[in-house]
Amino acid sequence: MKKRVGIIGGGAAGLFAACQLKRLNEGSDIEVTLIDRNPVPGKKLILTGHGRCNITNRKDASALKKCYHEAEKFIFPALKEYGPEDTMSFVENDLGLKLKEEENNRIFPVCDSAVRVRDAIVEYISDSTEILRETKVIEINKSDDFEVITDKGTYHFDQVILSCGGNSFTHTGSSGDSYKFAKRLGHSVNQVKAALAPIKADEASAKLCKSLSGVSVNARVSVFDGDKKTASFEGDTLFADFGLTGPAPMEISREIPVDVKNVYLELDLVPELNDEAFDSELQSQINAHADTKITTILSRFVPASVAGEIAAQADASDMYAQGFPKDKRKKLCRQMKHLKISVDRAPDLEKAYVTRGGVVLNEVDRKTMQSKIVPGLFILGEALDIDGISGGFNLQACMSEAYLAAKSILS
Numbered sequence: 556m557k558k559r560v561g562i563i564g565g566g567a568a569g570l571f572a573a574c575q576l577k578r579l580n581e582g583s584d585i586e587v588t589l590i591d592r593n594p595v596p597g598k599k600l601i602l603t604g605h606g607r608c609n610i611t612n613r614k615d616a617s618a619l620k621k622c623y624h625e626a627e628k629f630i631f632p633a634l635k636e637y638g639p640e641d642t643m644s645f646v647e648n649d650l651g652l653k654l655k656e657e658e659n660n661r662i663f664p665v666c667d668s669a670v671r672v673r674d675a676i677v678e679y680i681s682d683s684t685e686i687l688r689e690t691k692v693i694e695i696n697k698s699d700d701f702e703v704i705t706d707k708g709t710y711h712f713d714q715v716i717l718s719c720g721g722n723s724f725t726h727t728g729s730s731g732d733s734y735k736f737a738k739r740l741g742h743s744v745n746q747v748k749a750a751l752a753p754i755k756a757d758e759a760s761a762k763l764c765k766s767l768s769g770v771s772v773n774a775r776v777s778v779f780d781g782d783k784k785t786a787s788f789e790g791d792t793l794f795a796d797f798g799l800t801g802p803a804p805m806e807i808s809r810e811i812p813v814d815v816k817n818v819y820l821e822l823d824l825v826p827e828l829n830d831e832a833f834d835s836e837l838q839s840q841i842n843a844h845a846d847t848k849i850t851t852i853l854s855r856f857v858p859a860s861v862a863g864e865i866a867a868q869a870d871a872s873d874m875y876a877q878g879f880p881k882d883k884r885k886k887l888c889r890q891m892k893h894l895k896i897s898v899d900r901a902p903d904l905e906k907a908y909v910t911r912g913g914v915v916l917n918e919v920d921r922k923t924m925q926s927k928i929v930p931g932l933f934i935l936g937e938a939l940d941i942d943g944i945s946g947g948f949n950l951q952a953c954m955s956e957a958y959l960a961a962k963s964i965l966s
């Protein structure tokens with residue numbers, strides 16, 4: 556009797572699972588069916604890396620695991636068994652796509668095309684996997700086998716891979732069904748919220764952000780909930796009409812609570828100097844350039860437009876270094892090192908690159924990805940409560956998990 560394997564959701568995790576089931580199969584009699592609601596699977600995959608697909612990140616497993624926040628321990632065996640080098644070898648040798656390394660160890664296909672990556676995967680699995688397109692799964696039940704009810708009919712499988720993704724960019728198909736199915740099958744699901752998302756400032760702070768819209772600075776961005784600093788990250792920070800975006804704000808967005816009361820961000824615009832060192836540097840610049848405008852002095856540290864705004868906030872726009880009062884200098888220092896941006900509300904899940912939350916990890920065997928609650932059910936990708944930082948880590952997690960699941964299904 557053939558073993559019937561159903562992959563529910565053909566995003567990154569589901570497609571990678573189909574690839575691994577083909578690659579690792581050494582003659583097992585299995586029949587693999589992948590079901591996706593869209594006409595072509597991988598609709599989110601083709602958006603990745605701004606359409607270029609940052610497929611993985613060349614780091615060793617111990618450095619890599621630190622990129623998954625609270626899921627570090629859970630994800631380690633998967634990364635160790637099937638890490639970035641394995642992903643790269645698969646993409647180059649089996650999919651036939653040459654790869655290149657960019658800044659911060661990020662790996663992209665040389666063709667710079669996520670569509671080509673998706674198409675190569677679909678082509679690769681075409682002789683081993685039946686793809687049911689435009690088929691929406693409505694319900695999954697487990698009795699003797701798995702009964703998968705769709706809008707096109709009912710299917711039965713011996714084993715099921717649940718890979719319907721998270722709950723963001725819902726137009727790509729990932730609208731939270733993973734969580735609905737997992738709950739119905741008896742799993743607990745941690746609250747879902749945005750990760751890697753832009754941050755909306757409140758009305759007053761948005762005015763400042765809007766006036767600097769399009770300007771990028773290197774800043775250490777810290778989140779404060781009340782008076783407590785809860786997270787901080789240094790990197791490029793982009794001002795936008797609505798608030799802040801870019802690598803650093805997006806990275807810390809997962810730490811903004813769902814229920815925003817008194818939450819604000821603090822931007823350190825000169826992270827290389829501590830408060831005291833910056834004050835003393837500013838003092839020496841003021842002493843050395845008496846005939847220079849304060850905005851010009853500030854623009855030695857930050858872009859001119861930011862310098863202009865900071866000076867304006869200290870009522871120092873038209874002032875010169877000569878005779879510049881100490882209290883104003885202190886105010887400038889404070890603004891440059893602790894620029895406060897109040898947060899309007901929790902980041903919008905719809906705009907999040909990744910969903911934080913999902914199936915509770917201690918209900919899943921981290922060595923096989925099999926559910927500890929429902930034998931024969933494997934859970935992968937954003938369905939799980941795992942969110943990686945940006946840089947290729949989320950796709951690598953999908954690939955590593957897919958490998959473990961396929962290995963276990965074929966054993």
Ligand SMILES: Cc1cc2nc3c(=O)[nH]c(=O)nc-3n(C[C@H](O)[C@H](O)[C@H](O)COP(=O)(O)OP(=O)(O)OC[C@H]3O[C@@H](n4cnc5c(N)ncnc54)[C@H](O)[C@@H]3O)c2cc1C
Nearest residue numbers: 564566567568592603604609692720728936937947949950
């Ligand atoms: C704009 C953007 C850029 C990104 N860039 C990168 C990057 O460069 N590198 C990186 O590592 N990560 C990146 N990510 C994150 C990465 O894309 C996701 O973490 C990854 O796609 C998650 O894979 P998944 O299979 O769990 O979910 P998804 O890729 O969302 O796939 C879920 C699939 O399930 C299907 N589905 C859902 N419900 C049903 C149903 N009821 N019936 C049938 N089918 C269903 C959907 O149609 C979809 O195809 C990016 C994300 C976004 C939004």
